[in-house]
Amino acid sequence: MLETNSINGKISSVMTKDNFSFELLATDGKARAGIFHTPHGPIPTPIFAPVGTQATVKAVTPEQLEALDASLVLSNTYHLYLRPGADLVAELGGLHQFMAWPKPILTDSGGFQVFSLTGLRKIDDDGVTFKSYLDGSIHRFSPEISIAVQEKLGADIIMAFDECSNPNDYAYNIKSMERTHRWLERCIAAKKRNDQALFGIVQGGIFEDLRKASAEFVSSFDLPGFAIGGLSVGESKAEMNAILDIVPAMLPNNKPRYLMGVGSPEDLINGILRGIDIFDCVLPTRLARHGAAMTFLGRLNMNNAIFAHDSRPITEECDCYACRNFSRAYIRHLILSKEMLAATLLSIHNIATLEKLVKQSRQAIFDGTYTQYAENFLKNYKTVS
Numbered sequence: 180m181l182e183t184n185s186i187n188g189k190i191s192s193v194m195t196k197d198n199f200s201f202e203l204l205a206t207d208g209k210a211r212a213g214i215f216h217t218p219h220g221p222i223p224t225p226i227f228a229p230v231g232t233q234a235t236v237k238a239v240t241p242e243q244l245e246a247l248d249a250s251l252v253l254s255n256t257y258h259l260y261l262r263p264g265a266d267l268v269a270e271l272g273g274l275h276q277f278m279a280w281p282k283p284i285l286t287d288s289g290g291f292q293v294f295s296l297t298g299l300r301k302i303d304d305d306g307v308t309f310k311s312y313l314d315g316s317i318h319r320f321s322p323e324i325s326i327a328v329q330e331k332l333g334a335d336i337i338m339a340f341d342e343c344s345n346p347n348d349y350a351y352n353i354k355s356m357e358r359t360h361r362w363l364e365r366c367i368a369a370k371k372r373n374d375q376a377l378f379g380i381v382q383g384g385i386f387e388d389l390r391k392a393s394a395e396f397v398s399s400f401d402l403p404g405f406a407i408g409g410l411s412v413g414e415s416k417a418e419m420n421a422i423l424d425i426v427p428a429m430l431p432n433n434k435p436r437y438l439m440g441v442g443s444p445e446d447l448i449n450g451i452l453r454g455i456d457i458f459d460c461v462l463p464t465r466l467a468r469h470g471a472a473m474t475f476l477g478r479l480n481m482n483n484a485i486f487a488h489d490s491r492p493i494t495e496e497c498d499c500y501a502c503r504n505f506s507r508a509y510i511r512h513l514i515l516s517k518e519m520l521a522a523t524l525l526s527i528h529n530i531a532t533l534e535k536l537v538k539q540s541r542q543a544i545f546d547g548t549y550t551q552y553a554e555n556f557l558k559n560y561k562t563v564s
Contacts, residue, residue, distance in 0.1 A: 199215070199217060199403040200215075201215050203433060204545070206544065208549065210225075210452055210550075210553075211225070211451075212545055215457075217283045219283045223541060224541070225457070227533040227537050229252055229463065229530050231280075233254070233259065233262070234268070238522040239526045239530065243527060246500070251459075252284055255287060256288055257287075268331060269332070283336065285334055288329070289325055290338075294343050296312070307319070322362040323369040329375070330371060335374075337376070339380050341382055342359050345413070346410070346412055349386055353389065376403035378403065379402050380439070381430075382409045387421070397430075398429065402434070405436055412440075419441075427455060436455050437457035438457070439459065442462040448540070451544075451549070463533055472493045472529065474493070475494075475560065488508055489507035491506065492505065492506065501524040501531075505524060539552065
């Protein structure tokens, strides 16, 4: 079926296939602006996805997320498998109905969480045996089980089961990458639903030759999209960017590219510069729970005494609900009083900051000014060590 679309005044056409399609509408250098069409609506790219680990973005309601123009939310297969269970979610209509989120949802495979359970899991070529962090019970994940769980959860985008290993161990990354490749083939064979887009994942640590080999293998499959995993897990920013200088260009130009688990403002800017379309991270809500506000100039520690009498909003330029209605002094008061509203207001602001950043980046790509936009942003942004 042929459809026509109009975005930012640009009209293009797309042939739909299995409920998913990607339109690349504009480029500026390696930076890309497009749309990924899903059964629950379009995802304009570049895009940042807030993380709702347990079928909820912490401290924020779905209605508030929609007001922030969030187009995609991520939920966690591992956590939802353990509680409340994929069968229950399926019984209650799948994740969209369960969490009252009408727009697209992405679920990860559970691989990162399983492999981060040092001392609580055992890996073999067939899968992973692990202990529940809730009660110590023993469980088993394999590519087939991960796909089955994600099909019950019912997200629009699902991820292949992969191994996320220590990025600095070359010898182990060879084994891990090869295992990830075998598991991708098994995930493809196990997938039954055609209303879910399965993304393959490129692994290989910080090693250029392994990343090239993995990108070549994963992109040989005709999948709806591709992800880059195993970054922002302990390597330096320079090492991460060096991999991003190589891998995105090796992936199909007509499919979305997803950088997993990355969400600081400077990382979004650098990722978009290198051709990344989709990002997700717990960072905006996690920082909010610790009293930190994201801005285009760097982070603000709202616990700081200098804000005690400050009548200004978090930032003058932000028009989110928190900045339209409340002062720095009030938010600091909420934090010190341990009021739940502090996390809500700061989460709203932090998500709004990242959504505004990707929206401005998208427009700059259409305008052909993204390189200058990125340079100006990075020049003015104060990173946090």
